[in-house]
Amino acid sequence: MAESTFWKERVRRGYASLRPSEQHVADYMLEHMEELKKLTIGALADRAQVSEPTVIRCVRGLGFTGYRAFKRALNGFLDEEKEILQVFDPLSGFSLRSWDKIEDLPLKTVHIETMLLEQALKGIVVKNLEQAVTYLANARMIDIYSVENSCTPASDILTKLTYLGLNCRMHTDAYLQQIAAAHLTKEDVAVAFSHSGCSADTVKALKLAHRSGAVTIAVSGRQNPVMKKYADIFLCAGGTECSIYGNAIFSKTSEMAVVDMLYMGIILSNYKRFSRNLDRSGAVIADREYTEI
Structure with a gap:
């Protein structure tokens, strides 16, 4: 339960930086956190009713290099998780990532x-x-x-x-x-x-x-x-x-x-x-x- 709460908080903190379609994926994550460890990228896309590229953009927006890295962190691969979390939240209160684009900044800033x-x-x-x-x-x-x-x-x-x-x-x-x-x-x-x-x-x-x-x-x-x-x-x-x-x-x-x-x-x-x-x-x-x- 504690682990589930931890990951929900991580998703919530990155939620505002996501596009509306990516937020659909995040919404599903928040409601079905325990299932995520077993879901393939295709299964998650189907259940969230989005495309697989949208799922990839979502997890990248949350600070992961890809869906595999996201799944490995969820399943407790601690060394990689620590490395990911350093990338995930290098800032306090503002989700600016090294891979963000200029067009993302107006929404992030105004939010x-x-x-x-x-x-x-x-x-x-x-x-x-x-x-x-x-x-x-x-x-x-x-x-x-x-x-x-x-x-x-x-x-x-x-x-x-x-x-x-x-x-x-x-x-x-x-x-x-x-x-x-x-x-x-x-x-x-x-x-x-x-x-x-x-x-x-x-x-x-x-x-x-x-x-x-x-x-x-x-x-x-x-x-x-x-x-x-x-x-x-x-x-x-x-x-x-x-x-x-x-x-x-x-x-x-x-x-x-x-x-x-x-x-x-x-x-x-x-x-x-x-x-x-x-x-x-x-x-x-x-x-x-x-x-x-």
Whole structure:
């Protein structure tokens, strides 16, 4: 039973990377895992109502070199199984294989980003979002902290808040972020972005802002990150790690969604004020559009 559960989990993890016809094969595998050890490729194709080439593409999509390798792994040939599994799941959360084609990437990428956005939707606490909006809309100064990949959502909120006419800043140097945080007051708001929630420089900056008396807001992709300890308001942007060789390339997806929630929430908090500010900001750069001479 444990072995069957193991292989079902392996099939499920590779399921999203398969084409619809290949998913028919995977569906049959999940429902009849115990039978697979005895089935020939032709028998599996018949029962899944697909062609034999589709079965081959399916097992290759799951990380095996072919149907024979898949069967050998199922039947417990451990040496080959270990070798196969190294190929099967070299990444965390994203099924990118060496034999994938460029045309496979749009579906793979959109699928994982959709999943992350759905998780962000489930993770957001509306009460916390409302509090964050209120403090941001009325802050004397908004200080923004981030490093590495999290600079993307941090830079985005800096741009959006500036367009809204709010006084905000973001130092790209981590030391300057911490120095700035130490000089905040109770009239200010600090916003920290960290997918892991434990980036040392970001956590330290938020901690200093908290000690200074500023309202602190933490945005993270994890449910209980370290920096939550120093946050008056916590916004969870997900819950699933999705990385390629340690690089959380999709971390910005859900965090950018949280930025947009905050942005639209601020506009709604005083629609007349902020729509007017947006018009004013737009007018300032209206003449910057490129035109052919």
